[in-house]
Amino acid sequence: MEISLGELVGRLGGELVGDPAVSIKQIATLDKAGEGDLAFLANPRYRAALESSQASAFILSPKAAGLTDRPRILAADPYLYFARAAQWFNPPKRPAIGIHPSAVVASPLPASVSVGPNAVIGENCDIGENCVIGPGCLIGDGVQIGADSWLHAGVKIYAACVIGARAIVHSGAVIGSDGFGFARDGDKHWVKIPQIGRVVIGDDVEIGANTTIDRGALDDTLIGNGVKLDNLIQIAHNVQVGDDTIMAGHSGIAGSSHVGRRVMVGGQAGIAGHLVVGDDIVVSAGTIVTKSLDKPGVYTAMLPQMPHADWVRNFAHLRRLDAMADRLRELEKKLADKKEKS
Incomplete structure (x- = not known):
């Protein structure tokens, strides 16, 4: 050009x-x-x-x-x-329109759709105009994909999940696999809880390579419009992610947490389960969020890099913080008693 x-x-x-x-x-x-x-x-x-x-x-x-x-x-x-x-x-180079002879397609498709080699599309799917289904993709029964979406090679979308318009889903992503739900019986064996919800993804979402989004246990896992997810991210069951939130690689959200709009999550950060993270919050790389956050701002909970010997020495002191605090309170009490007597 x-x-x-x-x-x-x-x-x-x-x-x-x-x-x-x-x-x-x-x-x-x-x-x-x-x-x-x-x-x-x-x-x-x-x-x-x-x-x-x-x-x-x-x-x-x-x-x-x-x-x-x-x-x-x-x-x-x-x-x-x-x-x-x-x-x-640099517009993306779209593959030729049509269905490759090796693809297995059980749903009617618009004439504008491209389906690559060895892709599988199940029954009762609703695939929008101008979609690209890359080689080796697996689209389960009843999946809905909006117009102009692009699934790169090897994407897996489980049954009944919904993806909006203009989505980009990179290779190896898995949408709608079972959430990690188990109950423990009296003999301490794990009993699987069927995951019967869906994953519902909004418009203009990009999902990185090998990222996984679990389907809900009962309700749906929801990803809002304009969300951008990097590679190797885990979104657990029943999570809700608000519009225009962005997450860097190796980050994750545990089950049933709600993340607001325009949130920025750094690499290797994690959000524990059943929390609420409000709008316009930034979670720094490597931070583990263990309590709900409702005030916009930047939140950080990580250690700065330091020589190993310094790290060992500092953490040796940390192990004794409780005892040191008790001694400090005793000294403060003695000083207070001494002042009263004088």
Whole structure:
């Protein structure tokens, strides 16, 4: 693809400073950009990279407009503008429309759908227009998938689950497997609780590779509109995740917890079961949430990196904190008694 700066601004907005006829072929970083590339500067600390960059044009904030005299697009959020421009320059390459001869399809499909080799689609499914079902996908009976959704190779969706429009589900994701529900009998054996709920996923959701979302025990597991889930995430049964929440890799939510809208969860963070995490909360990487959170803000519960010897010494002190607290209270009481007597 090759377009002019004028065409780009005409489509995406922003203020153009410089020649609108400058031709752009691709998006690139400041360091790697060459002739025909468009680069962006989101942080003034990288000004030196801007000065040495060989890009044909830049995306800058209005405050940074004077950092170069070369063609530039001024946008309030250069990183967001870059993301939208990158989408335009790099549309996904869709496979050919139609059903591969090796696929097994038991439901009627729109003519615009693509079904890859060895995919299986069960009975009574409702697959929307322009969907892509990649190679080796398994779609259970009664599944609903909204228009323009894309399931990459090897996605598994269990029976009766619902996925909204424009979803992107990456390879190896499993949607609707049984939640981890067991009761213990008198002999301490585990008795399985049937998981009869569904997973219901909203529109514009992206689910990373090998992420798993369990179906509800009785009620549904709910994922809101615009949610973005990284790779290797676990969402347990009966969880509710609000609109536009984003979670980084290796994070997880235990059963029956409710996570609000626009929440950000860092990598390897965990939310314990039966909790409520309110809107606009940030959970830092590696943090374990054990109590409900209702006030917007950033929550962190992790240890900073330190030399091993320091870690051992510090945690040796932690083990004695209770005894030290008792001794401190005794000393405070003695001091108080001494003051009274004097």
